Amino acid sequence: MGEHEDEALVGDFIARRNEGLEAVYEAYGTALFSVARHVLGDDDDAQDCVHDVLLRLWQRPDSYQRGRGSLRAYLMVCIRNEAVTRLRDATRHRKIETQVAASETTAYEFEIRDVVESERLKRALAVLPPDQRSALALAYARQLSHREISARLGVPLGTIKSRISLGLRRLQTMLPRQEVSV
Amino acid sequence: MMTFGDHVGEYAELYALGALEPEERLGIDRHLARCARCTREVGRAEAAVAALDDATLPRVEPPAALGRRIAASAAALAPAKVIAFRPRPSVPMRFALAASIALVVGLGGGVALDRSIGSHVSTRDEDALRAVAASHFLHASFTPAVAGAPTAKVLYARDRSWYYVIVDADIAGCHVVARSSAGDFDAGPLQAGLQTSTLFVRTSAAPRSLSLVKEGRVIATATLAAFSGGP
Numbered sequence: 001m002g003e004h005e006d007e008a009l010v011g012d013f014i015a016r017r018n019e020g021l022e023a024v025y026e027a028y029g030t031a032l033f034s035v036a037r038h039v040l041g042d043d044d045d046a047q048d049c050v051h052d053v054l055l056r057l058w059q060r061p062d063s064y065q066r067g068r069g070s071l072r073a074y075l076m077v078c079i080r081n082e083a084v085t086r087l088r089d090a091t092r093h094r095k096i097e098t099q100v101a102a103s104e105t106t107a108y109e110f111e112i113r114d115v116v117e118s119e120r121l122k123r124a125l126a127v128l129p130p131d132q133r134s135a136l137a138l139a140y141a142r143q144l145s146h147r148e149i150s151a152r153l154g155v156p157l158g159t160i161k162s163r164i165s166l167g168l169r170r171l172q173t174m175l176p177r178q179e180v181s182v
Numbered sequence: 183m184m185t186f187g188d189h190v191g192e193y194a195e196l197y198a199l200g201a202l203e204p205e206e207r208l209g210i211d212r213h214l215a216r217c218a219r220c221t222r223e224v225g226r227a228e229a230a231v232a233a234l235d236d237a238t239l240p241r242v243e244p245p246a247a248l249g250r251r252i253a254a255s256a257a258a259l260a261p262a263k264v265i266a267f268r269p270r271p272s273v274p275m276r277f278a279l280a281a282s283i284a285l286v287v288g289l290g291g292g293v294a295l296d297r298s299i300g301s302h303v304s305t306r307d308e309d310a311l312r313a314v315a316a317s318h319f320l321h322a323s324f325t326p327a328v329a330g331a332p333t334a335k336v337l338y339a340r341d342r343s344w345y346y347v348i349v350d351a352d353i354a355g356c357h358v359v360a361r362s363s364a365g366d367f368d369a370g371p372l373q374a375g376l377q378t379s380t381l382f383v384r385t386s387a388a389p390r391s392l393s394l395v396k397e398g399r400v401i402a403t404a405t406l407a408a409f410s411g412g413p
Contacts, residue, residue, distance in 0.1 A: 018256050021252065022253060022256075025252055030242070030243055031236070032244075033243070034240065034242045037242045043245065050244065051248065051255065065214075065218075067221050068221050068225035069222070069226065069229055070232065073225070073229045076228070077197075077200070077228040139196070140231070143200060144201070145203055146196055146202065161192050164196055164199065164201060165193075168198070168227060168230050168231070169195065
C-alpha cells in the first residue's frame with residue numbers, strides 16, 4: 001500500500017493530542033483491527049489488543065521516531081507483536097502447537113487474499129527459494145518464533161534467522177513501499 | 183538480556199514479523215532508542231510486513247464500540263496528569279469522568295463531555311479513572327423497578343475487583359445495595375453531581391446484582407454476569 005501519511009496526523013499523535021489518537025484510529029483502525037483479529041482469531045481479544053496497544057503508545061510518544069518510517073506500519077507491527085505475545089500465553093499456545101503439529105509438513109505457504117496485490121505478491125514469492133519461503137511463512141502466517149521454527153524444521157537457529165531475514169528483504173524489494181512524509 | 187554487536191542486522195526482520203521472544207524485542211527496543219541506522223532498518227522491515235498484511239489479510243471492520251472505548255480511555259487519561267488532589271470530591275470533575283465513561287457504555291446519549299471543567303478530583307473518582315483505563319471491564323444496565331427510575335449502568339471489572347455505578351441524574355439519598363451469595367450489603371450512597379450520580383466500590387464480594395435503593399425502596403436493579411471466581 002503506497003501512501004503519504006498526513007504530517008499533522010503524525011504530529012498530533014506524537015504530541016499526545018486526543019485528536020491525534022482519534023485521527024490515527026479513524027485512518028488505521030481497520031488495518032490494525034484486521035491484524036489483531038487475524039492473529040488472535042477472536043473479536044473481543046482483538047479489541048482489547050488494539051485498545052491497549054494504541055493507548056500505551058499514545059501515552060509514550062517517544063516510542064515512535066519519525067526516522068523509522070511509516071507510523072501505520074509501525075503500529076501494525078506493534079499490534080502484531082502484542083497479539084502474538086498474547087497468543088503465546090499458556091493454554092492458547094499449547095492449542096496452537098497442537099494445531100501446527102497436526103498439520104506437520106515442511107512446506108508452508110502464504111494465503112493471498114487481496115486481488116489487486118495477489119499477482120505482484122505471487123511473483124515476489126515465486127522468486128524466493130523454498131526454504132526461505134517456508135521459514136518466512138511459518139513466522140508470518142503461523143506466528144511461530146525463530147526458535148520454534150528452528151525446532152519445527154530441525155534446522156539450526158542461525159540458518160533460520162538468515163532465511164527469514166533474506167526472504168523478507170527480497171520480498172521488500174518487490175512489494176509496494178509505504179512512504180511517509182517527514 | 184540479549185545484546186547486539188554494532189547493529190541489529192537480521193534481527194530487524196524477525197522483530198517486524200513478531201518472531202522474537204519478548205525479552206529479545208526489549209533488547210532491540212533499547213538499541214533502537216540510540217541507533218538511527220537500525221531504526222531505519224527496522225522501519226523498512228515493518229513496511230514490508232505491513233505490505234504483506236495488506237496483501238494477505240482480510241479487512242475486518244472493528245466494532246463501533248472500540249472507537250468509543252478508545253476515545254473514552256483517552257479522555258479519562260488526558261486530564262489525569264494535571265489533577266491536583268483535594269479532600270472533597272469535585273462535582274464538575276466527577277461529571278466529566280462519568281461523562282467520558284458514559285461514552286463507552288452508551289449511557290444517556292446526550293451526556294456532554296467537557297474536560298475543561300473542574301481541576302480536582304476525589305480519591306474515589308481517581309480510583310475509578312485508573313480502574314477503567316487499566317482494566318478489562320464489563321457493563322450492565324439497571325432495569326427500572328418503579329416508574330420514573332433514572333437510566334443507570336454499572337461498569338465492573340472482569341475479575342470483580344471493582345464496580346462503578348453511573349446514574350444519569352443528580353439523585354440524592356440513594357444507596358447501592360449489593361446482593362451476593364453471602365448476603366446483601368450496602369455499598370454506599372451515590373454521590374450526586376450536576377447531571378450524573380456515581381459510586382465507585384472495591385469489594386471481593388462478587389455480587390450477583392446491584393440495586394439502587396432510595397428511602398428503603400428498590401428503584402432499579404442490574405444483574406451481573408455469572409462469575410466463576412477465576413481471574
